[in-house]
Amino acid sequence: xxxxxxxxxxxxxxxxxxxxxxxxxxxxxxxxxxxxxxxxxxxxxxxxxxxxxxxxxxxxxxxxxxxxxxxxxxxxxxxxxxxxxxxxxxxxxxxxxxxxxxxxxxxxxxxxxxxxxxxxxxxxxxxxxxxxxxxxxxxxxxxxxxxxxxxxxxxxxxxxxxxxxxxx
Numbered sequence: 001x002x003x004x005x006x007x008x009x010x011x012x013x014x015x016x017x018x019x020x021x022x023x024x025x026x027x028x029x030x031x032x033x034x035x036x037x038x039x040x041x042x043x044x045x046x047x048x049x050x051x052x053x054x055x056x057x058x059x060x061x062x063x064x065x066x067x068x069x070x071x072x073x074x075x076x077x078x079x080x081x082x083x084x085x086x087x088x089x090x091x092x093x094x095x096x097x098x099x100x101x102x103x104x105x106x107x108x109x110x111x112x113x114x115x116x117x118x119x120x121x122x123x124x125x126x127x128x129x130x131x132x133x134x135x136x137x138x139x140x141x142x143x144x145x146x147x148x149x150x151x152x153x154x155x156x157x158x159x160x161x162x163x164x165x166x167x168x
Contacts, residue, residue: 020082020097027080034065038073048086048094048105048114053092082116086143 001065020039024031031039041057042049047149048161055070073097077083086105090112104122105117130137 023082028162050092050094109145
């Protein structure tokens, strides 16, 4: 049964929930205005931001947000399985929303940029290794670190092209 109340001005002005906000609601988190803002910033991120970068982006939208609130919120999102902590080097944890699906990362050690990719050959090899050692594979994570080859000598990955653009 639908609610018969007319939306308040605040409800009418609020944008549709971001994908991260929807995950938060599904997992029972109370959504304060600041959590909503952090969820939106994470949903719109095309990279793998660290907490300081999330804070810089959030504070441009609401100057009242504190870095402590961003840290607490990210920790809570990690505990609820909404984001995963990643260590791509450089001494700072970065975050990857779990709703992006299965993918791997190639990290440029010179620039720190991160490219997401999928590779069917790697998937087959990982399954075969697990089977050979008597395991059923339930998860995997691949993080490759490298330097970009000169454009004229750079080979292409087999299978589908890397997803999207490089993500920092």
